[in-house]
Amino acid sequence: MRIFTLHIVLSLAWAAIAGNFSLLNLAVGFVFGFLAIWLVREQLGAPLYFRKSRKIIALTLLFIYELVLSTIKVAILVIKPKLDFAPGIIAFPLTAKSDIEITLLANLITLTPGTLSVDVSDDKKTLYVHAIDATDPEAMIADIANGFEKKVMEVFD
Amino acid sequence: MEFYLAILVGLIFAASTYMLLSRSVIRLVLGVALLGNAVNLLIFTVGRVTRHIPPIIPLDLQGELTGIANPLPQALILTAIVIGFAIFSFILVLAYRAYESLGTDNSDEMRVAEPKKTELTKLTY
Amino acid sequence: MIFEIIISILIVVGTLFCFIGALGVLRFQDVYVRMHAASKAGTLGAGLLLIAVAVAAAELGLITRSIAGVIFLVLTTPVSTHLLARASVIAGVKTCKQTIINKIDGKYTEDGKILYSQDQA
Amino acid sequence: MNTVIFRTIAPALTALMVLFSLFVLLRGHNEPGGGFIGGLIAASAMALYGISSGVQAVRRALYFHPITMAGFGVLLAAASGIPSYINQVPFLSGIWWKLPLGNGQYFDLSTPMIFDIGVWFVVVGAITAIMLTLEEAD
Amino acid sequence: MDYSILDYSILIAQILLILSFILVSIRLIIGPTLSDRILCLDLLVTLGIGFIAVFAIKTKQYAYIDVAIALGLIGFLATVAFARYVLWQGQNQLKLDEAHRANSRDDKT
Amino acid sequence: MVDPTILSQAMKTTPTLLADWNIIMPMLIPLVFAAGSLMLRGKDKWQMPMAIVAVLLSLFGAANLFLDILYLGPQSLTLSGWLAPYGISFTADALSALFVLVASLVTLLILMYSPADVDKAAIKSGYYTLVLMLLVGVNGSFLTGDIFNLYVWFEVMLISSFGLLILGGEKIQLDGAVKYAFLNLLGTTFFLIATGLLYGITGTLNFAHLFTQVANSEAEGTLAILSLMFLFAFAIKAAAFPMYFWLPAAYHTPRVAVSAIFAGLLTKVGVYALIRIFTVVFPEGNGAAFEIFGILGGLTVIVGGIGAIAQTELRRMLAYLLMSGVGILMIGISIHTDLALAATVQYAVHSMLVMTGLYLLSGVIGRMAGSFEIAKIGGIVMQNHYVAIAFFGLALAVSGLPPFSGLWPKYMMVQAAFMNDNYWLIAAILIGSFLTIAAVGRASIQMIWRGGDVDTPDGQYEARGQRLGAKQLRVMMLPIAIIFMLSFALGIMPESLIRQANLAAYDILNIAPYVKSTLGG
């Protein structure tokens, strides 16, 4: 987080130097700032910053992929003349511990195939998920645990 | 197009009037909110509508600017919207407090300020 | 021309998703299932349309703003969906009769303020 | 609403909204936006923060009582008419200053902008005051 | 006047979006629960963002995009507020039922 | 930078001097102080002195403005420096200046009374802020030369009055406020609708410009409808028959100082707006407006008088008397001759003062008797004969009996009605006066003279309620005494006021200087 702040400060400094606070200029500053931090990455302990950036990008891509996929699945369901599915609320045992991880995971679950986060238990051990197709809860739990949950925890480890 | 907007204005007015003739103060509050929408739309229509082009002068404008929407009614409505929102908030909270104090949201039963008199006053000197 | 085609595709696909979301909301059996349609299809549809704007405008300020819009949408939609789903469960909005499993049933305290995890009583 | 998900994400969204509101405020003179809209967005941010983290958190965050902010806004807006007096022009006449930023650049400060900032304060202050009070009413 | 692909796609988009609006509005009338209706309003706002985007592309008035962005950020607040109401209703079910046996059917199912 | 010729097409180029600012001071000063009082939130001791200073300064500004206009004729200042009708003008003629002066004075008197009537909780909740904001709205309404801006000031006034009405949060106040709020809100909304439509026909909002635009417009029928809509909207504000419901429903519910400020200021703004609109925008009355004014005015006078007789609550009785007075004003507008308008202006000034005084006094009486129910009030003269004298005096004033201020405008109105062959209006005025005499007479003998409440045995005196402390009584009676003396002075020496009223009537009927002062040329 500290480095991110520095990054922002650098962008602003760029804009100040350029005497122009337009969005474009700030964006340029951001890119240049990135380069600047990369130069001094050793001192700042920044490798993590870059590694994380990579992981965030990976997670984002996964998310976009899943979002598209999930939408298509919903689309198929919608268009199918017969509404024959077996929804249900399943309980997903959480491995993720921190609030931010849980939140991110829950939101990702909501936006992706056939699942929708309903609530987290007060002891933060269970995430209740509504699924359009709840015929095989175990498989779904495994899917999430190995997919999103893992990637989320990697970002925050 | 103004014709259809005028019809819509009338419809919103009618709906608002209908709501304002209810017993429930909450419905009256909703009537007030609708009324605000109707008035804003009325002023908007009356300023003559133009499709698409907002009254924003392009930074790189050369020459005359034509065909833009009439900015004055927009400014007036903006003022009216904000005032309307303020008044609406007040009315809503008033309704809530009245409900809380008087124990009802039925305006027919709000008779503290003007109590129902059962008998006529006698002449005294 | 190529831009135009990209924009057209983005627009058509985006609106299709939007339409599907709407259709789902109309067709599906209960509020939970409808939420699936609304949250996913809506977000994706609107997001694609915003991206279409970014492409069409081809101006940095607008691109960044459009992307910001997509991010906002992605950040907010799951939150509101979650809150509505949770509230509905607590308020006792029934699931449709096809529902085969309901693990959350009985896990809320009566006043709906505490949710127990699966292994709690 | 005390759910982990909401509680965690709401502060970030609040910050984002406040930032956005300032953005909308400052560019209002040339693009859609301005003091009202900016103020409404900021007020929404406060509402969100209040709903997720409680009234006291908002009060602490604002430091000043929101209604005082509203009063300040009106004062600021009215005060933006005072330079007109010195310039011998009618009340609320627009006056522009170019504040040099060095290297030949200027920052455009004007009484209409101060006025709009006043509007922003009023809208934020009053609406936040209303919502917070409603939220904590018995 | 020739129409480009873009014009046609915009036309299709607008038709689809309007149809979507109407479909959602129908669900809004049908309900049956308050949650359904809130969901409809939420989706309507999301669809609105899309609509504004298409409209901006069509008219080349990109100023409108700001409205869509703001909606993306703020629009969900209404849903949050309504969800809170539903939640409150759920949490006070017993109290409500006690207080007015006749009344609870009204605002929820 | 900018070509001076272009500049002169758009903006005022001559310097604006301090004297030109006089015209906005009665609005601006209380606004700044009201905002300032919010900054000093929590410092309750500061609130009252600040408010007094603000109103004194406004009064000073108003007096300055008044003198300016006396010597120079109508004055105008277009704000933000743009030329009229593009910017918003503040334009004052003798009518507005007089009203501003009296409104500021009335507010000052009420502030003097307030310490005895307003508790700490109300001050904490912004009583003084709201009073100042009300004055902002009222003075703004009197001074503005722009119809949409008038709407804005109406809203300022409206929301402040809402606030004042509910200070205390009692059941009766909330109930009264609900009725007051909805009906007044409708009034303001109809005003906005009419304003919007008027803009749709004329393309302008500036009164002076409207004068020329309406005169040149060919949409006679539409304008006639609009004139009636304005009439309707302002009649709600002014509490004219049959749109007066909110007044008896609400005016007796807040604390007395608030009722008094309402009585003094609010309905009169409605009347002012009627005069303004029907002299500047629809000087010919467009359609049947003036006839309708007469009918409504006459009925208001009578219904007000009749209503006053039935009331068992002192403040409600006053509400009906207030309403009856509004009827007189409407009659004046209806007749629309110089005499009638002079009478209207004069009666308005009289009514602002006297109704304020009566409401303030009702507070004293209510406190002394422990009730506002006439049946439960008694023995006032035995408790304090100054209070009794004040009540008798103000009762005479409101009945239009000498030697107080009500007589002259009523007489002038009868005269004007006769000269206009409006015999039934004469009848209405006189019947209204008769009913008023009967109502206040009956109230007087019961409250002031009777020994105690209605069950007190004949010939006996039974003190009820609380004895007011000497200091408190002094605070409460001082503003009443001032009003009493003013009303008395205007009763025995009405010449100067009549001259002002004539001047105002002249300004009303001769709109050219008003238009010229705004639009120039």
Add this chain to the structure above:
Amino acid sequence: MLLAVLSGFILAMFAPSLKHFFGYRAGWLLAILPAAIFVYFLSQYDQVMANKAIFEYHPWIPSIGINLTFYLDGISLLFALLISGIGTFIMIYAGGYLKGHVHLGRFYAFMLMFMASMLGVVLSSNLMALFVFWELTSVTSFLLIGFDHLRKAARRAALQALIVTGFGGLAMLAGFVILSASTGTFEMVDLLQYGNAIKDMDLYFVVLILILLGAFTKSAQFPFHFWLPNAMEAPTPVSAYLHSATMVKAGIYLMMRMYPILGDTVEWSIILGAFGGFTLLAGVFIAIRQTDLKLMLAYTTMASLGLLTMLLGAGGEGAIEGAVLYLLAHSLFKGGLFMVAGTIYHEAGTLDITKLGGLWAKMPITFVAAMLAALSMGGILPLVGFVAKESLYHALISGDPLALILLVVAIIGNAFMFAIGFAVALKPMLGKIGDTPKAAQEGSIMLWLGPLTLGLCGLAAGFGITYLGQSIIHNAISSIGNANAGTNLHLWAGFNTPLMLSLLTMALGAIIYMLFDRMRNFADAVLNWIGWGPDKGFDQFMAGLLYLSQIVTNRLQTGQLRSYLRSTFILLALVIWLPMIAYDAFPTIDFGALTIPTFSEAGILTVAVIGLYAILVARSRLTSIVSLGVVGFAVAMLFMLFGAPDLSYTQFMVETLSVVILALVMTRLHLDKADQKTGLEAVVATVVAVAVGSGLTLLLLKVMETQLDMKLSDFFIKFSATLAHGHNIVNVILVDFRALDTLGEISVVMTTGVVILALINLRPKGQNKAKNKPENASENAPKNAPKTLEESGQ
């Protein structure tokens, strides 16, 4: 003269302090003023005699032609002398009568104010000035009648007097206004110049009636007489001064003044003759029924006023002469008799004639005074009353059939008055000593000085009648009748018809006196049989007014918001529709030329309509709120479609925040279930709603037919970027072109904040909101939700 009038008002202010220092003896001091005024007017006598009139002008309200123009001619001089002269003795008498009364000072103040007002009435030439003083006499009379205010009867009587004379005063005002507006002058002096022109006016009859209403109510003519006997609730000095000698004569004065202007027409004669005559008969008839001394006197006063009115109605120089003489006589003897009655009450403690007797030995001076007055009242030689009666008989003999009827009436009336006068004067004095609450003895000098002097004046006037006739009486008559009347008055005119009639009167009177008890029983029986009188009528009128008032008020002011709103909307519909129909201002809609909405526009319109429908049909309020969101959404979209991004923006934001606040509030309400309208209500609401909606649509369309002048907007567009340095024109309008609107608007927003804070935080004692809010109030809100109906025990 100005000083003469104003001094009374000024002294009135100091009367309480004088009383404070000098006690009841202040009466002597205060009497100096009326005495001085008397002397002053006496000193003007020569000039009045020589020049006919003295005119004095003081500008008062020149801009509306109202000034203090005092006019001292014969009749005003006579009245002024009576007012100040009798006033002198009344002041002294009051000191004795109300000795020891706590509020004597207040009483003096009222009396002095009254005296001043009365002088104003008789001296003013300006009609409006006269009216002002006239009303002041009503007001002071109200205060004096209600002086003993703890008694219900006094309060009622005071109110009665106020209402009756107030009514008359208003009518008179109208009459004066018509008179002055028609002639262009307020000055009586000028009006006299008009001659018959006024009598030929179209509005003559109206003016006459209106002015006579003023005079009749003041002078207690039937059927407005009832307040006068009730006014006897006032302390006796008041009865003596106001309600016999002076104030009630104001009406007579007015009729005398108006005689040359309005009089001597058929209408005048018939009205005055009929009402005067009837008042005379009714007065004596009711008087005889009374056992209370003061009431007997009061009814005879009424009778005398009737007689005077009747005489003025008969008109002609003779009648006027009779009237003036009788006026003088009556003032002297009735004032005296009242004071005597007061003294008796003061000393004996009762006024009941059946209980009084044999006082002459105890109160010899009072007895003399009483006898003098009674003789004058009875019209017995050599008192002035005799001359007066002779004179009026003389006047009535010579006349037409109407005069003859009046003559008969006058004879009957006088006979009764003869009897009653003696009954009042003799019964308490002669016979055996009655059983009174107090043992009577002669009163102090303050008590007997007045009545004795007035009695002696009556005697002196009788003897000096020839001189008076050539001087002051002559002047008085000539200022009314414009002639040489009165010059040959003699105490003894020889045996002529009037004398015969006098003898007849006395004979009749003697019979009545002897049959007094029987007559009383008869009158009692008759009046009981009628069982109704205007006095009762007054109560009925007041009760009726109260009833009507309550009915009307309850009908209009139902107390239900719904009915108020319904009326308001119905009126709005009428305000739109009626003129639209009247002016045929319907829009012309050319359906062929309508622009076709685009698909999006149509779609958004549809959404709006669906939203409206959903709001209306929603059974639950929450559903309505959600649907409201849909309408707001649609409106925002429309703004966007038509080039208003700022509006769209604001609308969305406001819509969202509205919903937030609505939901926030709704969580605090435990609402009843559906509150749909009943069938009829729904029909009414629908009709009204459709009328309002369609009316506004038509009006809007009509407005749209005109060409909009875009001058303002063009200006904004032109100068927004160049001079105001802003490209978003809407924003520039808000913060620059029309920044004041915005300033007002943020004032509204700020104030709303204050108001809502107050609304929520400020509760009556015992309802203060809970302190120590927990951190997360949102979760706790429901816990503290307001009590429901049942819980709060309603």
